[in-house]
Amino acid sequence: MHLSGHTLNGSEIFFECLRREHVEYIFGYPGGSLLKVYETLYEIQDIRHILVRHEQGATHMAEGYARATGKPGVVLVTSGPGATNTVTGIANAYMDSSPMVVFTGQVPSSLIGNDAFQEADIVGITRSITKHNFLVKDVKELALTIRKAFFLATTGRPGPVLIDMPKDVLNSSCAFHWPESVDIRGFKPTIKCHINQVEKAAHKIAKAKRPLLYIGGGVISAEASEELRAFAIKQNIPVTMTLQGLGAFPGNHPLSMGMLGMHGTYWSNQAVNACDVLIAVGARFDDRVTGKIDTFAPHAFKIHNDIDPTNVDKNIKVDLPIVGDAKDFLAVLLEETPNTVENREPWLAEIQSWREQCPLTYNMEDGALRTEFVIDEVSKQTAGHAVVVTDVGQHQMWTSQYYTFMNPRSIITSGGLGTMGFGLPAAIGAAFGITDRPVVLFCGDGGIMMNIQELVTAVHCKTPIKIFLINNSFLGMVRQWQELFHKEKYSFTDLADSNPDFIKVAEAFGCKALAAETPDAAKAAIKEALAYKDGPILVDFRVVKKDMVFPMVPAGGSISDMLLARLNPKTMV
Amino acid sequence: MKHIISVLVENKFGTLNRVATMFSARGFNLSSISIGETEDPEISRMTIVTFADDQIINQVIKQLNRLIDTIKVTDLTNQPHVERELLLMTLKLSKTQQHEIFELINVFKGKVVDIKQKSITIEVIGSPDKINTTIDIFKPYGIKELARSGAVAIHRGE
Ligand SMILES: Cc1ncc(C[n+]2csc(CCOP(=O)(O)OP(=O)(O)O)c2C)c(N)n1
Ligand SMILES: [Mg+2]
Numbered sequence A: 001m002h003l004s005g006h007t008l009n010g011s012e013i014f015f016e017c018l019r020r021e022h023v024e025y026i027f028g029y030p031g032g033s034l035l036k037v038y039e040t041l042y043e044i045q046d047i048r049h050i051l052v053r054h055e056q057g058a059t060h061m062a063e064g065y066a067r068a069t070g071k072p073g074v075v076l077v078t079s080g081p082g083a084t085n086t087v088t089g090i091a092n093a094y095m096d097s098s099p100m101v102v103f104t105g106q107v108p109s110s111l112i113g114n115d116a117f118q119e120a121d122i123v124g125i126t127r128s129i130t131k132h133n134f135l136v137k138d139v140k141e142l143a144l145t146i147r148k149a150f151f152l153a154t155t156g157r158p159g160p161v162l163i164d165m166p167k168d169v170l171n172s173s174c175a176f177h178w179p180e181s182v183d184i185r186g187f188k189p190t191i192k193c194h195i196n197q198v199e200k201a202a203h204k205i206a207k208a209k210r211p212l213l214y215i216g217g218g219v220i221s222a223e224a225s226e227e228l229r230a231f232a233i234k235q236n237i238p239v240t241m242t243l244q245g246l247g248a249f250p251g252n253h254p255l256s257m258g259m260l261g262m263h264g265t266y267w268s269n270q271a272v273n274a275c276d277v278l279i280a281v282g283a284r285f286d287d288r289v290t291g292k293i294d295t296f297a298p299h300a301f302k303i304h305n306d307i308d309p310t311n312v313d314k315n316i317k318v319d320l321p322i323v324g325d326a327k328d329f330l331a332v333l334l335e336e337t338p339n340t341v342e343n344r345e346p347w348l349a350e351i352q353s354w355r356e357q358c359p360l361t362y363n364m365e366d367g368a369l370r371t372e373f374v375i376d377e378v379s380k381q382t383a384g385h386a387v388v389v390t391d392v393g394q395h396q397m398w399t400s401q402y403y404t405f406m407n408p409r410s411i412i413t414s415g416g417l418g419t420m421g422f423g424l425p426a427a428i429g430a431a432f433g434i435t436d437r438p439v440v441l442f443c444g445d446g447g448i449m450m451n452i453q454e455l456v457t458a459v460h461c462k463t464p465i466k467i468f469l470i471n472n473s474f475l476g477m478v479r480q481w482q483e484l485f486h487k488e489k490y491s492f493t494d495l496a497d498s499n500p501d502f503i504k505v506a507e508a509f510g511c512k513a514l515a516a517e518t519p520d521a522a523k524a525a526i527k528e529a530l531a532y533k534d535g536p537i538l539v540d541f542r543v544v545k546k547d548m549v550f551p552m553v554p555a556g557g558s559i560s561d562m563l564l565a566r567l568n569p570k571t572m573v
Numbered sequence B: 001m002k003h004i005i006s007v008l009v010e011n012k013f014g015t016l017n018r019v020a021t022m023f024s025a026r027g028f029n030l031s032s033i034s035i036g037e038t039e040d041p042e043i044s045r046m047t048i049v050t051f052a053d054d055q056i057i058n059q060v061i062k063q064l065n066r067l068i069d070t071i072k073v074t075d076l077t078n079q080p081h082v083e084r085e086l087l088l089m090t091l092k093l094s095k096t097q098q099h100e101i102f103e104l105i106n107v108f109k110g111k112v113v114d115i116k117q118k119s120i121t122i123e124v125i126g127s128p129d130k131i132n133t134t135i136d137i138f139k140p141y142g143i144k145e146l147a148r149s150g151a152v153a154i155h156r157g158e
Helices: A010-020 A032-041 A055-069 A087-095 A139-154 A167-171 A195-207 A217-221 A225-235 A266-274 A326-336 A345-357 A371-381 A394-402 A423-433 A454-460 A476-485 A502-508 A519-531 B015-026 B054-066 B098-107 B128-141
Strands: A007-009 A025-028 A048-051 A073-077 A100-106 A132-135 A160-166 A173-175 A211-215 A239-241 A256-259 A277-281 A301-306 A320-323 A387-390 A439-444 A466-471 A512-516 A537-542 B002-010 B032-037 B043-051 B070-075 B081-092 B111-115 B119-126 B143-148 B152-155
Touching (some): A007 A010, A055 A454, A160 A167, A195 A326, A239 A266, A277 A326, A301 A326, A371 A394, B015 B032, B015 B043, B081 B128, B098 B128, B128 B143
Parallel strands (some): A025 A048, A025 A073, A100 A160, A211 A239, A239 A256, A301 A320, A466 A537
Antiparallel strands (some): B081 B119, B081 B143
C-alpha cells in the first residue's frame, strides 16, 4: 500500500513508519495515552505486538532481540508509570550500546507540566541514559522524528532513543510523507578510519613480538568477526575478549584466550601484563577489565580503535588512537600488514604455559552438582552454537568461563549496568529474533525473581527458551564479596529460607519444569530441555551453595593481586 | 586551567538542559554557561567556562560533540578571541561616599542605569577578571544585590 500523501492520524502514521523501518516486533503494554495506537493495532497483521507483563520486561526483550539480530528493538509503553518502568532497561541498553527505539505515550500537549494524571517528564528523566530523545509536539513532525530515531539508534555507536508522543498528536491527522533520507547536522560519526593511523598501527603490529588483541562488543555490533578472524590468523595474534566481545572470535580456536579482566582467565590477564603491543578494538577499558589503571598493560604500546571518540583516552591514555568503525579498521589492517609474520611462537608458548599453570578447573570429585559443570555440559551439548543469555551474578561469570562461544551475537548479558532481572526477558526477545539455534538462559535464583512475570509472556507465545536456573540458594556474587572482603558477614544474601519452590512457580505459569540435583540428572535434564520445542522449559539446578568464581582480580587491583582460590580454606565446602 | 568553549547548538527546547545534564552526569566543572540566538534563528551559541586539565578538557569537548544537538564545538582558550561579561549591581548610596562611588564607576567605565534616594544601580561590561575586580573594589561600599551574565565570547575577525 502506498500511503504517501494520504491523510492519516498520528497512530496510523506511527505504524506506517514502523513498516518503513521493517519492524517485525513491538514489545509493549497499553494504557490511557496509547488507546488510539492500540485501536489501530487491533487491525494490524504484519507487525507483531508482544504483550509483556511489566514494561521493564519490554525493554529487556527489545534489547535481547536487538543483540541477537542486530536490528533495533522496539518498545511501546504508556505515559507516567509505563514510561518510568522502562528506565532501567533504557539505561541498560545505553551502557551496552544496544540499538533500541522506545515509544512512550504522553498526556495531551495542553496538559504537559500540569501534573496531569499519569504524567511523567520522561524526556527529562531519560536524557542522560539515551543517545537522544524527542518530544513530538505536532503530528506533522512524527514521521521525520521516527525516521531520525531509528537512524540515530542504529548509526555509529548504537544506543537507545526515546520518542514521547502526546495523546493529541496521536489523535490528530496530517498528510503522510516518509522522508527518504535523513540528515542531522550535529551527528556525523566517523566511520572510515584515518588511513595514516591504520598504517602506523600495521607497522607497529608487524614488528611486535608479543602482540595481543583485546576485543570488545564493538566488534560484534560492527559485524566485524570475519575480518577479526582473518587478521588474527594471518598475523598469528592471540585474542582476548571482554564479556560483550565473547563470540567475536571462535572460542575453540588455539588463538582464543577467553575473557580478560576481573574474572578473566589467568592467561589472558598475564598476557595483558606482558604484551608489547595491545590492540584494543571496540572496547572501552572498563574498570572491570583494567583493574588498577597504572598497572594495566604496563609494557604495551596501546592502539585503540573505537567508533565513539569519547571512549578514546577516557579511562586510559593510549599511544595510537584510531576513531572509526571496527569493520573498516580490521579490514584495512588485514590489507596493510605483511604476509610474512614475526616469529610469535615463543610468545604463544609462554601463554600456553600460563594456561597449564592455572587452568579453569572445578571440583569434579565429590559428586556434587556445580554451576561450572552445568554450563560446560550445555556448551558441549549445543557445540557452542546456542544463543546464550545470562542474568547477573556468579552464574554470569561462570558462563563467560565455561561456555565456548563459537559465533558472534551469541552472548547476551548485562555488562555495563549489571542489571539483575535482565536475563529472562532478554532471552524471550532473543528467541523472537533467532529461531534456528537454541536460546538458553543461565539465571540465578535471585535474578529470576526480578522479572519472573515474563514467564507468562514466554508461555503465552510458546517461546522455546531453555531456562537454566542456577539455584545456589544465595545471592551468590554478593555472598562471594562478603566472604572475601566483608568479614564473612553474610548479610541478607542467604535465600534458602525464602526462595519459592521454583518448579511450582514455573508450573503455575504453565511452564514445563524439571529439577536436577546430581551431575547425571543435570546431563539428562539438559538433553531433555534442548529437545523440548513446545514452549519454555525451566530446569532448577540445585547446585552447591557456597562456590566462588576464580580467578578474581579484586576491584581496582592489579594482576599481582589476582586471587586463584579461597582466602580462608575453612569456608571451603 | 580555565577554558572558554564556544558551542553552536540547535535552537531547540531542552538543549541547554542536555548540556548542563551532561556536565553534571560526567562530573565536569561548569563555571558559567550562557546562551543566545545567533544570526541564524535555528542556531544558538553557548559560551561555557570550565576549569579542567588537558585530559579532562579533551573529554569535555568530545562529550559536547557527542550530543546530537551540538553542531560545532570550539575551544577558544588558545585562539584569538574576545570575552565579555555583563555585571549589574545595586549599591547603597550615602551622601558621604557618593563622590567616591561615582569616581569608581568612571574608573571601571561603568554606567548608571538607575538611581534612587538610597541606592544606585550600575552596569559594567568587561572580561570576567575585570568583573571580579569590580566587585572586590565596590564591596566595601555595600553591595545590595548583583547579577552576572556569565561570559560570552567570540572569535576575533580576520
Ligand atoms: C537490580 C540489581 N540489584 C542488585 C544487584 C547487586 N547484585 C549483583 S550480583 C547479585 C546476586 C545475584 O544473585 P543470583 O541471581 O542468585 O545469582 P548468583 O550470583 O547466585 O549466580 C546482586 C544482588 C544487581 N546487580 N542488580
Ligand atoms: Mg544465586
